[in-house]
Amino acid sequence: MTVPAIALEGIDKSFGSVHAVRGVSLSIEKGAITGIIGENGAGKSTLMSILYGLYRADAGTIRVDGQPVQMDGPRDAIRHGIGMVHQHFMLIDSFTVLENLILGAEGGPMLAGGLAAARAELARLSRDYGLTVDPDAKVADLSVGEQQRVEILKVLFRGARILILDEPSAVLTPQETDRLFRILATLKERGVTVVLITHKLREIMAATDRVFVMRQGQMVAERRTADTDAEELAELMVGRKVRLQFDKVPPHPGEVRLSAEHLGLVDGRGVVLLDDIELALRAGEIVGIAGVSGNGQTELLQVLAGIRRPTSGRLVVCGRTIDADHPGDPAEMRDLGVAHVPEDRQRQGMVAAFRASETSILGYHELPPFSQHGLLNGPAVGAHCARLMERFDVRPRVPGLRSSSFSGGNQQKLVLAREMAREPKVLLVGQPTRGVDIGAIEFIHRELVKSRDAGCAVLVVSVELDEILSLADRILVMFGGRIVGEVEGSRADERTLGLMMAGAGRERDSHGR
Amino acid sequence: MTLSRRPLPAWADIVLLPLVNIALAFVTVGIIVRIIGVDPFHALSLLVVGAVGSPESIGYTLYYATNFIFTGLAVAVAFHGGLFNIGGEGQAYLGGLGCGLAILALDRYLPAWLMIPVGIAAAALFGAAWAAVPAWLQAWRGSHIVITTIMFNFVAAALMVYLMVNVLIAPGSMTPQSRGFAPSAFLPQMGGNALNLSLLLALACCVAVWVFLWHTPWGYALRTMGHNPEAAVYAGTNLRHMTMLAMCLSGALAGFVGVNELMGVHHRIVLDFPAGYGFAGIAVALMGRNHPLGIALAALLFGALQQGGAELAFDIPQITRETVVLIQGLVILFSGALVQLPRPWLQALFAFRRP
Numbered sequence: 001m002t003v004p005a006i007a008l009e010g011i012d013k014s015f016g017s018v019h020a021v022r023g024v025s026l027s028i029e030k031g032a033i034t035g036i037i038g039e040n041g042a043g044k045s046t047l048m049s050i051l052y053g054l055y056r057a058d059a060g061t062i063r064v065d066g067q068p069v070q071m072d073g074p075r076d077a078i079r080h081g082i083g084m085v086h087q088h089f090m091l092i093d094s095f096t097v098l099e100n101l102i103l104g105a106e107g108g109p110m111l112a113g114g115l116a117a118a119r120a121e122l123a124r125l126s127r128d129y130g131l132t133v134d135p136d137a138k139v140a141d142l143s144v145g146e147q148q149r150v151e152i153l154k155v156l157f158r159g160a161r162i163l164i165l166d167e168p169s170a171v172l173t174p175q176e177t178d179r180l181f182r183i184l185a186t187l188k189e190r191g192v193t194v195v196l197i198t199h200k201l202r203e204i205m206a207a208t209d210r211v212f213v214m215r216q217g218q219m220v221a222e223r224r225t226a227d228t229d230a231e232e233l234a235e236l237m238v239g240r241k242v243r244l245q246f247d248k249v250p251p252h253p254g255e256v257r258l259s260a261e262h263l264g265l266v267d268g269r270g271v272v273l274l275d276d277i278e279l280a281l282r283a284g285e286i287v288g289i290a291g292v293s294g295n296g297q298t299e300l301l302q303v304l305a306g307i308r309r310p311t312s313g314r315l316v317v318c319g320r321t322i323d324a325d326h327p328g329d330p331a332e333m334r335d336l337g338v339a340h341v342p343e344d345r346q347r348q349g350m351v352a353a354f355r356a357s358e359t360s361i362l363g364y365h366e367l368p369p370f371s372q373h374g375l376l377n378g379p380a381v382g383a384h385c386a387r388l389m390e391r392f393d394v395r396p397r398v399p400g401l402r403s404s405s406f407s408g409g410n411q412q413k414l415v416l417a418r419e420m421a422r423e424p425k426v427l428l429v430g431q432p433t434r435g436v437d438i439g440a441i442e443f444i445h446r447e448l449v450k451s452r453d454a455g456c457a458v459l460v461v462s463v464e465l466d467e468i469l470s471l472a473d474r475i476l477v478m479f480g481g482r483i484v485g486e487v488e489g490s491r492a493d494e495r496t497l498g499l500m501m502a503g504a505g506r507e508r509d510s511h512g513r
Numbered sequence: 514m515t516l517s518r519r520p521l522p523a524w525a526d527i528v529l530l531p532l533v534n535i536a537l538a539f540v541t542v543g544i545i546v547r548i549i550g551v552d553p554f555h556a557l558s559l560l561v562v563g564a565v566g567s568p569e570s571i572g573y574t575l576y577y578a579t580n581f582i583f584t585g586l587a588v589a590v591a592f593h594g595g596l597f598n599i600g601g602e603g604q605a606y607l608g609g610l611g612c613g614l615a616i617l618a619l620d621r622y623l624p625a626w627l628m629i630p631v632g633i634a635a636a637a638l639f640g641a642a643w644a645a646v647p648a649w650l651q652a653w654r655g656s657h658i659v660i661t662t663i664m665f666n667f668v669a670a671a672l673m674v675y676l677m678v679n680v681l682i683a684p685g686s687m688t689p690q691s692r693g694f695a696p697s698a699f700l701p702q703m704g705g706n707a708l709n710l711s712l713l714l715a716l717a718c719c720v721a722v723w724v725f726l727w728h729t730p731w732g733y734a735l736r737t738m739g740h741n742p743e744a745a746v747y748a749g750t751n752l753r754h755m756t757m758l759a760m761c762l763s764g765a766l767a768g769f770v771g772v773n774e775l776m777g778v779h780h781r782i783v784l785d786f787p788a789g790y791g792f793a794g795i796a797v798a799l800m801g802r803n804h805p806l807g808i809a810l811a812a813l814l815f816g817a818l819q820q821g822g823a824e825l826a827f828d829i830p831q832i833t834r835e836t837v838v839l840i841q842g843l844v845i846l847f848s849g850a851l852v853q854l855p856r857p858w859l860q861a862l863f864a865f866r867r868p
Contacts, residue, residue, distance in 0.1 A: 240619045307746055331749025340747070348747040362737065363748035371730040378728070 003066040004136040005030040005162055005193040006051065007083075011060035013046055018048045021057075022217040026163045028162075033184055035204040035225070038214035039237055039437040040308060044197050047162050047214070053077040083160030085151045087167040089268040093140040097133050097150050098122065101157050118157070125156050130186050144292070145176035152183065162193040171204055173292050174465060174498035181207040199237075199438075202466070213237055223437075240437045246448045249400025251473040254283035257426050257457040258304065258338070262313035265299055265481075273299040275481045277313070281426065286448065286458040288489070290465060292501050296481035297461045298343055301430050304459070305340040306333035318425055321500060339419035341412075343430030343461065349415040352404035356394075357385035359403040360418050388417035393443065409440035416444060420451055427451060427458045433467060463503075465494055479503040521859055527807075531800060531848060533855045535814070538847035542840050549831050556832065560656055563824025564817035569864060570824070572708040578809075578816030579708075580605075581774050582715040584794025585801055585808040586722050592803050593726055595739035600647060600662030601767040602791025603669030604606035604640040608768020609775050610673065611639025613691060613782035616775075617681070620695035628697045632776050633714065633769070641761035641766020644667060648760030652753035658760070677784055691782040700777040709777035710767060710810035711769070715812075719805035725762075731784070765789060796845040799852070811848075818844065 004027035013021040021043045028034045028167035038044045049055045051062060061068050064080045071077055072221060077084070091100050122135050131149050139147060148168065155163055165184075169177040183205060184194050204211050205225060213221040213236040221236045258281040265274035274296050281287055291297050303315065307328035318336045322328040330340070344346035350359040356481050361370045361381055369380040385399035392413040396407070403411065412433070419427065432448065433441040436495040449473060452458050462468050468475055475492050477485040477500040485500040521530070543553035564574050584601045590600035597605075615635035620628055647661035677689040684692075700709040726732040738745040738755050745752060774786040797815055801807030822837030847854070 133696075305747075306749075311619060329749060329751070334749060342747055347741065348743045351737055351744050353740050358733070359732075362744060364729045365733045365748070374729055375724075376728050376730055376733060 002030060002224050004028055004063075005065065006195075007061075007063040007066070008047070008051065009061045009063070011047065011050060012058045013050060013055060014058055017158070020217050023060075024217075024219045025060075026212050026219055027204055027221070028193060028195060029210060030193055031188060031191050032197060032209040033188055033207055035196045035198065035208035035211040036214060037198060037201070037204050037211055037233060037237060039199060039439075042214040042237070043217040044214050045166060048084070048195070050198055051077070052082060052164065069129060078158050078160070081159060081161040082164065083155030083158055083162070084164045084166065085148070085155055085168060087170055089147050089151055091139045091147055091150060092452060094138065096136050096138055097142075097153075097335070098135040100150060100379075101135075101154055103154075105449070119354070121157060122153065125153055129156065129183070129190060129192075131183060143172050143176075145173075145179060148176075148180065149183070152187075155157055156192075161191070163187065164195045166196070166197045167199070168196070169198065169200065170463075171293060173501045174403040174494050175502055177203070178206075180237050200466075201233050202456065204233065205230055215239055236436065249453065251285040251452065253285040253473075254455065256280045257318055258306075258317075258459075259316045260313065261316070263303065263310050263315055265303055265308065265313035266311045272508070273481050274303065274310070277483055279476060279483065281457045281459055283425070283455050284452060285473045286452050286460055286471050286489075288468035288475045290468045290475055290480055290497055290501060291457065291478035293463045293464070295478045295501075297478055298430070298465075299481070300478070301428055301461055305338065305342075306330045318405075329367075330363065337422075338424030339422065339424035339427050341416055341419050341429040341432065343425070343434070345411055345415050350403045350411060352402070352432050354403050355400050356389070356406065356414060357382050357399035360385035360388055360399070360414060362418065364418070364422070388414065388421060392417035392447070407437075409434035409437045412436050412444065413440060415445065420447065423454070425454060427456050428461075429458065430461045431464075432460060432462065441467075445502075465497060468497075469494070477501055514616040517717065521863060525859060525863065527802070530852070530855065530859065533859065534800075534848040534852060535658070535844065536767050537851075537855065538844045541843050545839070545843075546832070546836075549836070551829055551831050556829065559828055560818075560821035560825050562821075563828075564821030568704060569706055570820055572704045572706045574813070574820040575704035575712055576707040576709070576773070576778075576816070576817045578812040579712045579817040580717045580770050580790040581793060581797045581812035581815045582605070582719065582809055583773070584790045585797030585812055586715075586718055586794075586805065587763045587791075588794045588798035589801070589803040589805070589808060590722060590726070590735075590766060591759050591763040592798060593732075593739045594735045594755065595742065596648075596651075596756065596759055596763075597659050597764045598644065598662055598760065598767075599659055599795070600644060600665045600764070600791070601794045602787050602789070603662070603666035604643045604764040604767035605770035605787040605791050606666075606669040607771075608640035608765075609771025609782065609786055611642075611768065612675070612771045613681075613694075613775055614639075616694050616698040617691060617782075621699045625697040625699075628695075629700060629776070632698055633772050636768040636771045637765035638768075640764040640766070644760040644764025644765070644767070645757060648757050652756040661741055666748040673784060676782070677782065681782055683781075689784055690779075694776070694780045698776055700772070701781055702777075707778050709773065711773035711777050714769060714772065716809070718769065719809050722766075723805045750812040767794070784794060793841070793845075796849050799849040800845075814844070815841070 006028040009025050011021055011024045024047055036044045046055065050057045053073045053076050062071055069080055093271065098115060098118055102115065103123060119135055126132050131153055133146060133149055133153065139150065165243060168180060172180060187194060205490065208225045211225050213222050213233060260277050260279045263274060263277040266272050267327055277300060279379065289297055299308065303310050306328035307330055309324060311324055314321055314323035317333065317338060320336055346352065350362065361384065365371060368513060369377055382399050389397045394410045394413045429448065432444050447460055460471055469492060472489045475487045475489055476483050477497060479501060480503060484503065519696060546553045546556050565571050584605065587601050587727060588598055612632045612635050615632060616628065616632050619631060643665060647658050647665055650656040650661050652659040671695055681691045682689050700711060702709050703712065734745060734800065735751045735755055737748060738750060738752060770790055775782060779786065793815060797808055797811045803810040818841050824838060825832050826834050826837050
């Protein structure tokens with residue numbers, strides 16, 4: 001066997017009392033695509049941060065090309081030919097591609113020639129790896145997929161032969177993801193070693209040659225991708241059997257609970273955020289809003305929840321009409337029976353410094369029994385929180401614990417439990433399972449379907465297409481602040497949705513004739 | 514790295530850390546006092562005796578502490594709402610004006626049992642109104658409250674000088690002060706000197722602020738706004754109204770300094786009675802961790818420093834008023850800006866004790 005590109009031996013890392021990585025060993029084959037899969041918090045990002053020199057391991061050895069190395073920082077990693085593409089791009093929007101490329105490479109050996117040399121090098125990289133980007137384009141003008149290509153070029157520009165990608169598809173449409181995988185395949189042909197970190201089974205199956213599975217800080221399995229399947233990997237990740245698809249009875253839509261007519265939102269600078277939104281949400285159905293993040297879903301949820309007021313059109317919620325002159329506010333929407341699980345629970349749905357019991361009444365704190373005669377009823381709040389924790393299996397079951405001490409999945413369950421506690425007429429859910437582990441995803445999905453079957457009108461906004469596909473009875477696709485398509489849930493497939501998400505539907509409309 | 518950075522136990526965090534901070538401040542003060550040629554231990558003993566050595570000095574310490582409690586609470590209430598109220602000085606000034614105007618207008622007609630509550634209410638009202646303007650400017654116009662409250666301190670001072678010199682000055686008086694209040698507006702003394710019933714008002718305010726912040730839905734909403742404004746909006750809180758509420762409460766609390774000073778001691782409207790209490794309130798709140806109990810304790814310390822420091826300056830010629838201000842400044846520095854300095858040491862100590 002040839003010498004592996006990277007070998008980790010007995011890597012161990014603790015943060016305080018959290019044992020994040022426990023004696024992990026793995027070897028990454030040269031010139032292949034290796035996947036590392038695991039749930040959120042399984043330790044895969046920590047492991048890669050150790051490899052990239054961002055954290056120092058408590059114990060263990062790192063070998064690059066068979067030689068033991070010391071990683072004291074990203075600079076060491078770069079010197080050994082390791083490059084990392086982060087989930088969130090580290091690009092400066094107002095700079096050109098070329099300017100971004102040399103940024104932060106000051107310490108590297110390639111900078112010497114300045115921009116002209118960088119331009120020549122970029123041309124060579126583009127030619128060799130088939131990564132075409134206009135060097136003089138401003139990053140702000142590039143699509144998300146192209147920006148990611150710039151990130152990859154940046155890493156290659158610094159001389160990386162080993163490329164680590166952390167959740168690269170989080171911001172991409174399925175088509176852009178496929179294109180990324182083709183790029184990775186080309187890189188592999190040219191001898192670049194690729195490490196792909198993801199929690200998406202489909203991507204592992206589509207792109208990798210070999211896959212490592214992490215669970216609770218340990219490496220639990222290694223498979224050749226060809227010899228395994230998604231079910232087996234899911235089971236290895238979670239440690240028990242998981243049903244990836246679940247059955248639900250057909251919906252029985254009832255009366256319209258929430259409808260939007262020509263709803264529009266323009267911000268203070270005149271940017272159109274929502275454009276002529278038409279939608280009707282009925283009791284007993286789940287409507288899914290699909291789209292690449294940043295296409296107006298966030299603003300739509302804010303308007304529907306009463307946080308922002310629409311600038312044109314109107315919204316009818318359980319008989320109340322809301323428009324630019326008659327704005328609603330979140331408290332009133334709650335009174336009308338609209339519950340809202342916000343997209344970003346850390347920033348909106350909870351207060352990190354509050355106890356779980358305090359978070360469990362956020363938005364309902366002025367209602368009895370929590371508030372009586374102008375005083376908060378502490379025991380009632382605590383008992384309420386304990387009930388929610390019991391019913392939604394929030395762990396640990398300690399109402400007095402700080403909200404930030406709970407894991408993402410448990411925070412989300414607490415927020416969901418709070419919003420579902422009053423049996424709302426309309427339930428708005430943004431990114432129901434972002435940063436939530438598989439076990440909790442299953443639970444959250446079941447609860448959403450249960451509440452639909454109980455007659456609630458549910459609107460789910462998610463950038464995870466799999467989630468929309470498995471939950472929604474009807475799917476609306478948003479692009480550029482508009483709803484560009486509607487598909488029956490049972491008839492939807494990833495390809496059509498993906499094309500709509502990329503705005504293909506709209507282009508056909510405007511250029512078709 | 515071999516030390517695991519375990520968090521400190523709660524008691525060490527709340528009690529030990531501030532004590533270490535104060536000790537560090539006093540060590541530094543001792544070095545400075547040594548440099549100017551005074552025996553630090555002698556100075557310290559004078560300071561302590563001056564602050565708590567006799568019933569009279571204890572009375573003064575508590576009287577000063579009363580002011581620090583009011584301004585400390587004022588800063589804390591705003592701070593829990595994410596607002597930095599630097600305008601305690603001006604709000605205290607205006608609180609005194611309100612209290613004084615009400616008394617000058619009514620003290621001939623009202624009996625004490627009515628005059629005193631009216632004076633207190635007027636102080637709260639004027640203090641709140643002075644804080645409401647910067648609050649409104651921030652909530653509706655986006656002017657930063659730190660800037661506007663600072664500027665309002667200057668406006669308050671200028672306004673008071675104008676009023677005292679031109680309008681409220683007692684006829685025939687050479688000093689800019691109003692006529693004396695009628696005895697019905699005198700707050701009852703507690704002991705023989707400056708200490709008066711305001712101390713009880715201050716302690717009642719501590720309890721009220723504690724109940725408000727942690728046991729009412731409005732306090733809950735206010736703290737939500739302070740920790741996470743987006744979550745507060747999501748919860749249906751109107752941030753503008755909540756900003757107004759927080760600042761008005763803060764201003765009212767600061768305004769009570771006027772009650773202690775004018776109704777309790779001077780018995781007339783005078784100039785410059787806030788004397789830096791508004792600013793010191795920031796340090797008191799910081800040291801008291803924005804909790805009413807902590808603020809009461811920190812106010813006691815600051816009151817003792819004020820009183821003991823005055824005695825010190827009186828007894829030792831090398832130590833001037835300014836040196837006393839320096840001592841206070843160092844306590845503020847160590848227990849405010851450098852509050853986290855000894856934390857790693859204590860953590861190391863605890864980690865060593867319990868491996």
